[in-house]
Amino acid sequence: MSQKIKCIRCGEEFILEDGEKKFYDDKGFPYPKRCHDCRIVRKRYREKYEKDS
Numbered sequence: 876m877s878q879k880i881k882c883i884r885c886g887e888e889f890i891l892e893d894g895e896k897k898f899y900d901d902k903g904f905p906y907p908k909r910c911h912d913c914r915i916v917r918k919r920y921r922e923k924y925e926k927d928s
């Protein structure tokens with residue numbers, strides 16, 4: 876079953892799909908705490924600043 880998670884950044888609820896959940900379970904990774912949009916923002920931010928340093 877897909878799972879609803881509340882984004883820690885914007886507070887929006889997002890759905891973690893079955894396939895995604897399985898991916899995290901298989902890898903032993905914790906489930907994401909941020910919605911898709913916030914993950915993209917964070918990724919862009921990191922790419923921008925890590926390249927500059």
Ligand SMILES: [Zn+2]
Nearest residue numbers: 882885910913
């Ligand atoms: Zn969010």
